[in-house]
Amino acid sequence: MNILVIEDDPSIGKTLVQGFTEAGHPCQWAKNGNDGARLAAEQQADAIVLDLMLPGAPGLDVLRGLRQQGIDTPVVVLTAKGAVEDRVTGLQNGADDYLVKPFAFVELLARIEAVCRRTSSRPLATLSSGPLTLDLTTRRVTCDGREVELTPTEFSLLELLMRYAGQVVTRKMMCEHIWGFDWDGPTNVIEVHVNRLRRKLGRQRDDWIIRTIRGRGYSIPSAA
Amino acid sequence: MWNTVVVLGASIAALLALREGARYTLQQETDVLLREETMELALAVQQLHPDQQAMAEEFARKADSHAQHGWFVELLDPHNQTVWQSDNTPGDLQPPASVTETRFSLFSDKDYRVAQRRLSDGKTSGYLVRLGTPVRYIHRDVDRLMRSMFPIALALSVVAPLGGYLLARRATSPIRQIIATTRRLRPSRLNERLPLRGAGDELDQLSGEINNFLDQIAGYLERHREFVGNAAHELRSPLTAIQASVDVALNKDRSPEDYRELLFTLSEECERLRVLINQLLTLAENDAVGLERPTAPTPFDEIVHKSLDVFAALAEDRNIALKHEVQSPVVVPGDGARLRQVVNNLIDNALKFTPSGGRVTVNLCCDTSRDCAVFEVRDDGIGIPREELPRVFDRFFQVDKSHHRDGEHGNGLGLSIVQSIVQLHGGSIEVESDAGKGATFRVSLPLRADQGENRT
Numbered sequence A: 001m002n003i004l005v006i007e008d009d010p011s012i013g014k015t016l017v018q019g020f021t022e023a024g025h026p027c028q029w030a031k032n033g034n035d036g037a038r039l040a041a042e043q044q045a046d047a048i049v050l051d052l053m054l055p056g057a058p059g060l061d062v063l064r065g066l067r068q069q070g071i072d073t074p075v076v077v078l079t080a081k082g083a084v085e086d087r088v089t090g091l092q093n094g095a096d097d098y099l100v101k102p103f104a105f106v107e108l109l110a111r112i113e114a115v116c117r118r119t120s121s122r123p124l125a126t127l128s129s130g131p132l133t134l135d136l137t138t139r140r141v142t143c144d145g146r147e148v149e150l151t152p153t154e155f156s157l158l159e160l161l162m163r164y165a166g167q168v169v170t171r172k173m174m175c176e177h178i179w180g181f182d183w184d185g186p187t188n189v190i191e192v193h194v195n196r197l198r199r200k201l202g203r204q205r206d207d208w209i210i211r212t213i214r215g216r217g218y219s220i221p222s223a224a
Numbered sequence B: 001m002w003n004t005v006v007v008l009g010a011s012i013a014a015l016l017a018l019r020e021g022a023r024y025t026l027q028q029e030t031d032v033l034l035r036e037e038t039m040e041l042a043l044a045v046q047q048l049h050p051d052q053q054a055m056a057e058e059f060a061r062k063a064d065s066h067a068q069h070g071w072f073v074e075l076l077d078p079h080n081q082t083v084w085q086s087d088n089t090p091g092d093l094q095p096p097a098s099v100t101e102t103r104f105s106l107f108s109d110k111d112y113r114v115a116q117r118r119l120s121d122g123k124t125s126g127y128l129v130r131l132g133t134p135v136r137y138i139h140r141d142v143d144r145l146m147r148s149m150f151p152i153a154l155a156l157s158v159v160a161p162l163g164g165y166l167l168a169r170r171a172t173s174p175i176r177q178i179i180a181t182t183r184r185l186r187p188s189r190l191n192e193r194l195p196l197r198g199a200g201d202e203l204d205q206l207s208g209e210i211n212n213f214l215d216q217i218a219g220y221l222e223r224h225r226e227f228v229g230n231a232a233h234e235l236r237s238p239l240t241a242i243q244a245s246v247d248v249a250l251n252k253d254r255s256p257e258d259y260r261e262l263l264f265t266l267s268e269e270c271e272r273l274r275v276l277i278n279q280l281l282t283l284a285e286n287d288a289v290g291l292e293r294p295t296a297p298t299p300f301d302e303i304v305h306k307s308l309d310v311f312a313a314l315a316e317d318r319n320i321a322l323k324h325e326v327q328s329p330v331v332v333p334g335d336g337a338r339l340r341q342v343v344n345n346l347i348d349n350a351l352k353f354t355p356s357g358g359r360v361t362v363n364l365c366c367d368t369s370r371d372c373a374v375f376e377v378r379d380d381g382i383g384i385p386r387e388e389l390p391r392v393f394d395r396f397f398q399v400d401k402s403h404h405r406d407g408e409h410g411n412g413l414g415l416s417i418v419q420s421i422v423q424l425h426g427g428s429i430e431v432e433s434d435a436g437k438g439a440t441f442r443v444s445l446p447l448r449a450d451q452g453e454n455r456t
Helices: A010-022 A033-042 A059-068 A084-092 A105-120 A152-163 A171-179 A189-200 B002-048 B052-065 B135-184 B202-250 B256-287 B300-317 B336-352 B386-391 B414-424
Strands: A003-006 A027-030 A047-051 A075-079 A097-100 A126-129 A132-135 A140-143 A146-148 A211-213 A217-219 B072-076 B082-085 B104-108 B112-118 B128-134 B296-299 B321-326 B331-334 B359-367 B372-379 B428-433 B439-446
Touching: A003 A010, A003 A033, A010 A027, A010 A105, A027 A033, A033 A047, A033 A059, A047 A059, A047 A105, A059 A075, A059 A084, A075 A105, A097 A105, A105 A171, A126 A152, A132 A152, A152 A171, A152 A189, A152 B300, A171 A189, A171 A217, A171 B336, A189 B300, B002 B052, B002 B072, B002 B112, B002 B128, B002 B135, B052 B072, B052 B082, B112 B135, B128 B135, B135 B202, B202 B256, B256 B414, B296 B300, B296 B336, B300 B321, B300 B331, B300 B336, B300 B359, B300 B372, B331 B336, B331 B439, B336 B359, B336 B372, B336 B414, B336 B439, B386 B428, B414 B428, B414 B439
Parallel strands: A003 A027, A003 A047, A047 A075, A075 A097, B321 B359
Antiparallel strands: A126 A132, A132 A140, A140 A146, A211 A217, B072 B082, B072 B128, B104 B112, B112 B128, B296 B331, B359 B372, B372 B439, B428 B439
């Protein structure tokens, strides 16, 4: 997957390029809006990471320009402002997803892969990964062929993990998924639910389907 | 200066009006008197006729009694021939309007005011009694009055503006004081207050209101200063930890495992920083002057149920009974995401400070008498010492850090955020607690967008 990064901050840009390259995605880096718009038009990137605060042309202008030229490459917008209006404006102007700085790189990677998948395939009625199957319409979950009863919160967390199967899902992503925004209290509610999920999925401690990725979050393996 | 002119003009106008008024009143008085006396004379003529001598005496007496006003009396027979007249009767007086005129009538020519009555019955029928006074006497009286009034009016025109000016100066002196004090106030020097004169009048009330306002601003600035100081401290801690770990790590070559360990630590510190910054921004956003009170109809009961669903697992794991009684539906005007933070923070807080085997009770109901939704979270945990209660909503205030379980972080901003959100919604929050006696947090939110307290 080819990724175009349009970002003026040198250290963020450098880290993103390194991150994407090491994750196996060839990456190009434009340091201002004009270069970004030119590269996006010339080269067919599979996904674009676009910072909204850019010298030259502001991010939103670049985004509008791309969409007007008929370039529908998935775009994930980076913004330092978390205000709802900014997110809405970004999405209205043709962004596929947004991420508020500071963010975890794994989350950016997960979101880029998700928007690429979303734009390339129809929404799924069932999610499956290895021994797990999750039916989104009947809300039935089976693991190793055995049906598992889940609470709404557990179901919702498992759905998120399976959508991002093979990738790391951070605690912040899980909080946003449950509450609709990034609320993270002092007590570790997420950990409690993940542990319950693990026990319900019926594997032993060293064989848990949901793995803890230390310092980053949780992950379940993608269907091999 | 033009004040004096105005007062002078007004005085002259008043004098003129007074003169006309006095003239009119005097004339009326004279008329009444003339009329009464004429009736009396008419009666006397009837009674004394035909004693000419007695009649003449009576007439002379009447004329004399008002000599200083130049009264004159005249008796005419039915043929308008003079029977008797006082010496001062003017010769050019109009003859009676009609011989048959019997009614009392009053006429005035340009010099005299005259009352006359023609008698109607008895032997004296047809006789005419006339009583008159020259108009100049009325004018003389009025002029006398005016002469005495003029110096008074003149004095008044001088004294009134001067007195008015002094009075106004006296009345506005507190205002000038207010202006002077207000001018001295600076954002950096808000300790001065306007003096109250103890008169309890509008100016004292105004001063009081301005003082209240100053108190609020001073309080706000003080809290703001404290907040910035605390925020700087709280932001420095994780940053210091990050810097120190990196510096130490770079001191010498280490194994990849050591580096990995360091990176995990850094990642955790970064997360702490991220959460802290988000919370500080939330507070700053809620406090922002001009932020509109959110009014979208929000199903509060659903928010509470959702939170209860999520926290039930945590309570169960910790062996805490999470009881609830939630009225449905409870819809409040507000912002769903913010109200969710209120509910989450309060439940989370209660679970944090409640030991295993304890109980947390969550209630939501509508108080129709106060027209508000009441959300209450009660725990039987360690409680808050009475003397620390007033500070629980202060930013960065934490009761006792030793009670934190492993892995739990708290920065003392949760309750401040709750309070700021509640106030943004025009509601109120109160806490009841004492050490060892658990704590109850009670949030009241208005059910209508147009009621409730406005933010201060």
